[in-house]
Amino acid sequence: MRKITILLVLTLIWVNGFSQDLDAFFNKADAFFKTNVIEGKVAYSKIHSNPEALNAVLKMAESISVSKSDAKNYQAFWINAYNLAVIKGIIDNYPTNSPLDNKGFFDKTTYSLGGKSITLNNIEHKLLRGHFKDARFHFVLVCGALGCPPLISKAYLPKTLDVQLETQTKKAINGAFLRVNTKKKRVEASQIMEWYKEDFTMNGQSEIDFINTYRTEKLDKKFKISYFPYNWKVNKQ
Template identity: 50%
Template sequence: MKYSWVILVFFFGINGGKAQNTEFFSAADTFLKTHVENGRVDYASIVKQPLALNSVLKLAEKAAIDLQDPNVYQAFWINTYNLLVIKGVVDNYPLRSPLDVDGFFDKLRYNVGGRYITLNAIENELLRARFPNEPRFHFVLVCAGLGCPPIIGEAYMPNRLNQQLHQQTAKALNDPMFIRNKGDKVFVSQLFDWYKVDFDRAGGILAFINRYRTTKFSKDILLDYYPYDWRLNVK
């Protein structure tokens, strides 16, 4: 009987965790569909009515996410990162840029899954370090600056994650404002420089870009970087 009880607790613990995860993804999806449009966030409305944001982040506090299902793990942390960026802006609103807040990415800590963590730790330790061959993270983790690829008005879902990663990466790399072709030179975001090691693992910056481009660049074209735009992605 003792062993039956242990198995029963284990079974309900797993299924309870799955139900809680489903609730988080559903709440995140509803929140983002309500407050994000065309890559911009309606921070002012969230400041006035913060309950929905705080509620979904409360679910993140109680989450139990592990690496057993990489799609669940990645989707959870991508959504959590984007929601916490919004939380950081809302808590300091109004502001012109996330960089107006000291330590926005590397000092502010948030309770997720029972531990306090920074945005940089989510990006670099929980995602990039554990999935070093996934450079598409850089096109879905949104830093609140206009220089970032745009945030989408929905949550990343485990059962559609690969499709969503592909979609957002292709969208950015075919956007003439993000990849700027000037004759014999292509100007790209500084994020390709900052995270060059990730793109080198994927065959190099140009090869990675061409993988998602409708119109490919010549292998002889010159690459340069344009300055990052840290102005707030406010609606």
């Protein structure tokens, strides 16, 4: 009986410690984004001059381990970790005109996050898209370029994650992510919809079906879709 009690106490201590570490990470990430992101643009020059806050929040993220079965905490952690790591990658190559100007930015450069040495592509494609079939990830993972949906000035949090995913997706679909020509029944979409077409056509839906799920002014199913070039210029203030 005593062994069971000790085990239970140790488990509670571990769970409480994990919760505190994760909450502390979310709080510090939230403070960082609020300070350094305005209307989707990042204050790279200011961060480069004083990188302590960025380095501190990334240091906290090194040892945090979240199970994918704990879906909301897992997704929120890795979305924030991705966005912070993108900023770190640009700062490490600052000044730079585009993330693509830096070889291996997405697929070679590794970051120590969540107990792993991992690239940005692996976070996006293996840890998030690989485990969860949710096209809304494309509206919250921000690659450091103007072609991305804008970075928000707060952290993604497990308790508000679904609302945040919905909000960012609706903003994009009703905003600059699409260029609609009603007379010609044509819509141009960000190349994101071309590159990840399989995410936007899951479960037998069409791209127009996906758009109409989030768009206030619905498109006729006869609309033809094409794609406009992605703007890879860095999303700096």
